[in-house]
Amino acid sequence: MKIAIILGSTRPGRFGAQVADWVMDQVAGRDDAEYELVDLADYDLDLLNELTVPGAAKRQYDNPKTRRWSETIDGFDGFVFVTPEYNHGVPAALKNAFDVLYPEWGHKGIALVSYGADCGVRAVEHWRTIVANAQMHVVRGQVSFSTMLEVEQGEDGDVFAPAERRAKELGNVLRQLTRLTAATASLRA
Ligand SMILES: Cc1cc2nc3c(=O)[nH]c(=O)nc-3n(C[C@H](O)[C@H](O)[C@H](O)COP(=O)(O)O)c2cc1C
Numbered sequence: 680m681k682i683a684i685i686l687g688s689t690r691p692g693r694f695g696a697q698v699a700d701w702v703m704d705q706v707a708g709r710d711d712a713e714y715e716l717v718d719l720a721d722y723d724l725d726l727l728n729e730l731t732v733p734g735a736a737k738r739q740y741d742n743p744k745t746r747r748w749s750e751t752i753d754g755f756d757g758f759v760f761v762t763p764e765y766n767h768g769v770p771a772a773l774k775n776a777f778d779v780l781y782p783e784w785g786h787k788g789i790a791l792v793s794y795g796a797d798c799g800v801r802a803v804e805h806w807r808t809i810v811a812n813a814q815m816h817v818v819r820g821q822v823s824f825s826t827m828l829e830v831e832q833g834e835d836g837d838v839f840a841p842a843e844r845r846a847k848e849l850g851n852v853l854r855q856l857t858r859l860t861a862a863t864a865s866l867r868a
Contacts, residue, residue, distance in 0.1 A: 680712040680860055682788075682853075683755040687762045687773035689720040694826060697839035698794050699761045705849050711857040712757070722748050724776055733781040745779050752780055756867070757788030757860035759853075764795035764802035769809065777809065784813040786867045788860030790852045791821045798823035816863050818855035822848045 684702050688695035699716060706714040724744055729736060738753075740746050763770050777784070791806050793799025800823050810817055822845055829845075830837040 680757065680857060681755045682712045682714050682757045682759065682856065682860070683717040683752075684714060684759045684761060685773070685776075686716065686718045686720070687760055687770055687776075689772045692836070693763075694794065694837065694839070695761055695763055698792065698824060701839060701841060702759060702761060702792060702849065705846055706853065709853065711853070712860075715755075717751060717755075719772060719776055722751070722776070724748055724772075724779060726775055727779050729779065733779055736781075738782065740779075748776065749780055749783055752783040755787070756864070757790075757856055759790045759792055759856065760806060761792045761794075762799060762802050762806060764793060764797070764799035767801045769802045769805045774809070777813075781813060784810070784815055786814055786816065786863055788818070788856050788863065789815045790818045790856040792823075792849070792852075793821065794824040794826055796825070796827055798825050816859050818852060818859055820848070820852040820855050822852055 684699055686695055686699040703716050722744060725742060728742060729740055729745060738749055740749060760773065762773060789810050791803045793803045803821050803823065807817055824841060829841050831840045
């Protein structure tokens with residue numbers, strides 16, 4: 680089973696890189712899945728500019744950037760979205776990355792790791808309804824970090840300092856994700 684940890688912020692100086700790195704550190708010893716970091720910034724996606732809507736395009740995208748993104752997402756069984764919260768909602772870059780595809784997400788597992796001044800919980804609730812439209816299977820658990828409390832001051836700005844209980848929380852979420860992703864494999868076949 681292959682699970683992508685998607686770093687969903689593309690902003691210069693993004694805090695999300697530290698969160699995604701921490702998630703990757705946590706999965707290092709796990710043998711329940713193959714985990715891989717997918718950095719959205721590496722794909723430089725355009726704002727949805729395909730003539731045919733993704734749900735009808737049968738993966739035949741005109742834009743080579745969309746095709747490359749499609750191939751990447753097709754290669755995974757499940758996902759962890761590492762998402763910030765912008766203006767009480769989901770970040771536009773990750774929402775666009777979600778919107779430019781459709782069948783690639785279908786019937787796959789997903790878990791949400793968020794962060795923000797209020798831990799990004801509103802973004803998580805938005806994601807739950809968004810991913811349902813692509814028939815994804817989202818786990819109940821989530822890990823939500825405070826960018827106000829779970830940081831230390833470093834020379835170059837905020838250094839991510841997650842609360843001790845977060846490792847256990849993530850472990851529970853990943854257990855839910857791998858079990859749900861395995862259980863729904865026949866729907867993807
Ligand atoms: C455009 C914008 C809107 C934001 N809106 C919210 C918000 O609604 N709620 C919140 O908790 N934090 C909000 N923040 C603060 C972010 O959670 C914080 O800056 C975080 O580091 C952003 O993630 P990033 O650095 O990976 O881009 C916002 C930040 C930006 C840039």
